[in-house]
Structure formats: C-alpha cells, structure tokens
Amino acid sequence: MADRDFLRWPFLEDAHRDFAARVEAFAATLPAHHDDADAATRDLARALGEAGLLAAAVPEDGRLEVRKLCLARDILARHSGLADFAFAMQGLGTGAITLFGSDELKARVLPGVRAGTTLAAFALSEPEAGSDVAAMATTATRDGEHWVLDGEKTWISNGGIAGSYVVFARSGEAPGARGLSCFWVPGEAMRVVERIHTAAPHPLARLALDGVRVPDAHRIGVPGDGFRIAMSVLDVFRSTVGAAALGFARRGLDLLLKRATTRRLFGAPLFEQGQVQAAIADAAMDVEASALLVYRAAWLKDQGTPRVSREASMAKLHATEAAFRVADAAAQFHGGLGVVAGSAPELLTREVRALRVYEGASEIQRVVIARAERDRRAG
Known part of the structure; x- marks a missing residue:
C-alpha cells in the first residue's frame, strides 16, 4: 500500500x-x-x-x-x-x-x-489472578516423576480448541510470584468449564485442571521459574499487541479517508469540513506515533536488550488507546452506517476494544511505565 x-x-x-x-x-x-x-x-x-x-x-x-x-x-x-x-x-x-x-x-x-495443524494456548490468567499473577491459585504438586495440577484458568484464547497448552501453576518453592512453575499440557487433559463469548468473536474459554498428571519431562524451566518465564514471553509479545492495534488503526484511517473523500455533505465532499480534517490529522498522527513506538521497542529487543518492559508497555499502551480513538472517529463520521451490525466501522470498533485489556490492561501499562521511570531516574 x-x-x-x-x-x-x-x-x-x-x-x-x-x-x-x-x-x-x-x-x-x-x-x-x-x-x-x-x-x-x-x-x-x-x-x-x-x-x-x-x-x-x-x-x-x-x-x-x-x-x-x-x-x-x-x-x-x-x-x-x-x-x-x-x-x-x-x-x-x-x-x-x-x-x-x-x-x-x-x-x-x-x-x-x-x-498450523495444532493450535496453541497460553494459560496464565485465573478467575482471581489476572494482572496480579502472584495471586495464582492453580497448584502443581510433585508426585515422584510427575506433577499433579489442580485449578482453573480463564480468558484463555484458543481455549477449548487448542491441542497444546502452556500452563502456569503454584509449585510452592517460595511465596508469591517466586513460587510458580510452567508446564506443557496436552489439550485433551484440559476440561472446558465454559466457552466465553466476546464482542469480536474468537475462541475463548474457562478451563479446569482436575488432578491432571504431567510428567516432569513436560516441565518448562526449573521449578519456581514460572513467573520469570511468563514475563519473558510477554516481554517479547507485548510489543506485538501494539503492532496489531497499529494495523487496526491503519484500517480505521483507511475507512475515515474513504468516507471523507466519497461522501458529499451540503454540496461538497465531507473532507471539506474542518472537523473532519482535524479527525484525519489526529488519526494520522496516532498511526505514525504508534508505529514509531512499536518498531522502536521491537528493534531494541532484537538488538539483545535484556528487558524492554518500559518500551513495550509504551508501545502497547499508546497503540491500543490510539486505535480505539481512530476506530471511534471512523464510526462517528460514517453516521448511522457506523453502528450498523457487521459494517466495516462497527466491526472495527468491536475488534479494537479487547486490545486495551488483554496482556496487561492500559492501567497496568501505566504502572509499569511509571515504575520504570522512577527506577531509571533513581539509578
């Protein structure tokens, strides 16, 4: 393009x-x-x-x-x-x-x-442990050469249809986040409690582990290393959530520009309205700023920077909030068509919304960024 x-x-x-x-x-x-x-x-x-x-x-x-x-x-x-x-x-x-x-x-x-013949899932969140991973209640109890897993996971993407799950559970080596471990669990061992339906449909479920026996060979990393593993994975993928939001924002800007240049109002293209030009300008700046933050964070990680939590959080926060603004503007300037079920603007507003929540809600990203700024200046 x-x-x-x-x-x-x-x-x-x-x-x-x-x-x-x-x-x-x-x-x-x-x-x-x-x-x-x-x-x-x-x-x-x-x-x-x-x-x-x-x-x-x-x-x-x-x-x-x-x-x-x-x-x-x-x-x-x-x-x-x-x-x-x-x-x-x-x-x-x-x-x-x-x-x-x-x-x-x-x-x-x-x-x-x-x-692509087997679907994968990342089972970290629980009913009472979303952003607060240290509150995880799912347990992993050692039994000889096996571990026995008991508990529930929720908001699990690909839940119910995945053949492969990475599951985090409390193995008890230390209190809080330091006592978690990571395991691979085959899909048939996971019980579906309920399928969760969201505004923009995708496979999502609440799952249970009922005394699931996992061979020690299926443990990932050392016991007690689960939190570090989870954060390392999220450190890689958090920037990519910003990238997805960036793609949605680009789609919103496309819709906004097409509407402004093809729709006529009071005998002139909608684009001639000053407030429409302002909306397009804001959307274009949001897209450009998101792209800079996303690809800077990705570049830093690829250069071997040990932790990019601050940069990835900035990319994720700005891009997801920006995409929401752009999608809303696109829907607004489509008038009634912007809220017709299944229309392009309506579909986009539904798709964008979840990105401000998953893999750390916007409020959590602000906490990460603020703490990083404090620590940088103190150091």
Missing part, C-alpha cells in the same frame, strides 16, 4: 521488507469477517502454516525476531482481526517452549504448531 513508507525506516532491514511483502500478499486474500470463529481459526492457522508464515512465530532456530512478529500482526490486523489472532496465538502459546523448553519438548510440540 502507498502508506507503507515506514518499511524504509532504519529499524527495519531488507529481510523484514521481503517478509512484509509475503504477509501482505497473503493478507490481501483474507475476508474481514468470519461466521464461525472456531472453524475460521483452525483454517487460518493451517493457511498461515502452509504459507510458511508461522515460522516467524514458532521459529525452528528458537530465535523469536520481534520485528517480524510486529510486521505480521500489523499487516494481518489491517485485513483481518481473526487472522492476526491465529498468528499471534501460535507464537504466544509456544513462546515458553521456544525460549525455555527442552529439546525433547520442542521436537514434540513445535512442528505441529508451526505447520
């Missing part, structure tokens, strides 16, 4: 531009709306695998390149929110194995997820 000039920024290299072109060609064939979210997610994951694009989310060499992840989510979200979801969950759901898993576990789990 004509507005892809950011691909020439110094954050990106020729390999990233080539990858972006492959994703763009794939995304151009996708419908924006899917009637059956479960079936569509399966189909999209398989198509992404056949196109070789899931190799960026589930790399064979174990190196998660955040700039490629961000490019894929930026482009896919602009075309299809569910395609972005299918791509992202294959990476998030196996990130702990990619980064910390044994060679045996990698060989067992990753090829199917990379091919």
Whole structure:
C-alpha cells in the first residue's frame, strides 16, 4: 500500500521488507469477517502454516525476531482481526517452549504448531489472578516423576480448541510470584468449564485442571521459574499487541479517508469540513506515533536488550488507546452506517476494544511505565 513508507525506516532491514511483502500478499486474500470463529481459526492457522508464515512465530532456530512478529500482526490486523489472532496465538502459546523448553519438548510440540495443524494456548490468567499473577491459585504438586495440577484458568484464547497448552501453576518453592512453575499440557487433559463469548468473536474459554498428571519431562524451566518465564514471553509479545492495534488503526484511517473523500455533505465532499480534517490529522498522527513506538521497542529487543518492559508497555499502551480513538472517529463520521451490525466501522470498533485489556490492561501499562521511570531516574 502507498502508506507503507515506514518499511524504509532504519529499524527495519531488507529481510523484514521481503517478509512484509509475503504477509501482505497473503493478507490481501483474507475476508474481514468470519461466521464461525472456531472453524475460521483452525483454517487460518493451517493457511498461515502452509504459507510458511508461522515460522516467524514458532521459529525452528528458537530465535523469536520481534520485528517480524510486529510486521505480521500489523499487516494481518489491517485485513483481518481473526487472522492476526491465529498468528499471534501460535507464537504466544509456544513462546515458553521456544525460549525455555527442552529439546525433547520442542521436537514434540513445535512442528505441529508451526505447520498450523495444532493450535496453541497460553494459560496464565485465573478467575482471581489476572494482572496480579502472584495471586495464582492453580497448584502443581510433585508426585515422584510427575506433577499433579489442580485449578482453573480463564480468558484463555484458543481455549477449548487448542491441542497444546502452556500452563502456569503454584509449585510452592517460595511465596508469591517466586513460587510458580510452567508446564506443557496436552489439550485433551484440559476440561472446558465454559466457552466465553466476546464482542469480536474468537475462541475463548474457562478451563479446569482436575488432578491432571504431567510428567516432569513436560516441565518448562526449573521449578519456581514460572513467573520469570511468563514475563519473558510477554516481554517479547507485548510489543506485538501494539503492532496489531497499529494495523487496526491503519484500517480505521483507511475507512475515515474513504468516507471523507466519497461522501458529499451540503454540496461538497465531507473532507471539506474542518472537523473532519482535524479527525484525519489526529488519526494520522496516532498511526505514525504508534508505529514509531512499536518498531522502536521491537528493534531494541532484537538488538539483545535484556528487558524492554518500559518500551513495550509504551508501545502497547499508546497503540491500543490510539486505535480505539481512530476506530471511534471512523464510526462517528460514517453516521448511522457506523453502528450498523457487521459494517466495516462497527466491526472495527468491536475488534479494537479487547486490545486495551488483554496482556496487561492500559492501567497496568501505566504502572509499569511509571515504575520504570522512577527506577531509571533513581539509578
């Protein structure tokens, strides 16, 4: 598209531009709306695998390149929110194995997820432990060469249809967040308590672990290392949530510009109204600022910066809030059409909303940023 000039920024290299072109060609064939979210997610994951694009989310060499992840989510979200979801969950759901898993576990789990024939899930949140991971109640009790897992997880994306789950549980090596461990659990061991239906449909569920026995060989990392593993995975993928929001914002700006230049009001294009020009200007600035924050955070991570929590939180916070503003403007200037169920502006406003909540709500990102600023200045 004509507005892809950011691909020439110094954050990106020729390999990233080539990858972006492959994703763009794939995304151009996708419908924006899917009637059956479960079936569509399966189909999209398989198509992404056949196109070789899931190799960026589930790399064979174990190196998660955040700039490629961000490019894929930026482009896919602009075309299809569910395609972005299918791509992202294959990476998030196996990130702990990619980064910390044994060679045996990698060989067992990753090829199917990379091919898109098996769906993956990241089971961290619980009914009383969302952003407050230290409040986790699911337990992992050692029993010889096995662990026994009991508890509930909720708001689990791909819940109920995934064949592979990374599960976090309290193993008790220390109080609070220091006493968590990480395990791989096959899909058939997870009991579906309820499927959760959201404004923008995608597979989501509340799940139970009822005395699930997990071999010690399926533990990821050392006992008590679960919190560090979870935060390391989120440190990689939080910037990519901002990238998805950026893609949604680009779609909103497209809708806003098309409406302003094709709709006539009082004998002149809607674009001639000053308030419409102001909305377009604000949307364009939001898109540009989000892109700078997202690709800066991704570049820093790819350069080997140990922790990019501050930068990733800035990218996620700004991009998701900006996308919400842009989507709202697009709906507003479509008038009645902006709230017609299934219309492009209405679909976009539903797709954008969840990004301000998952992988750390906007309020939590502000806490992370504020603490980082305090610590930087104190140090």
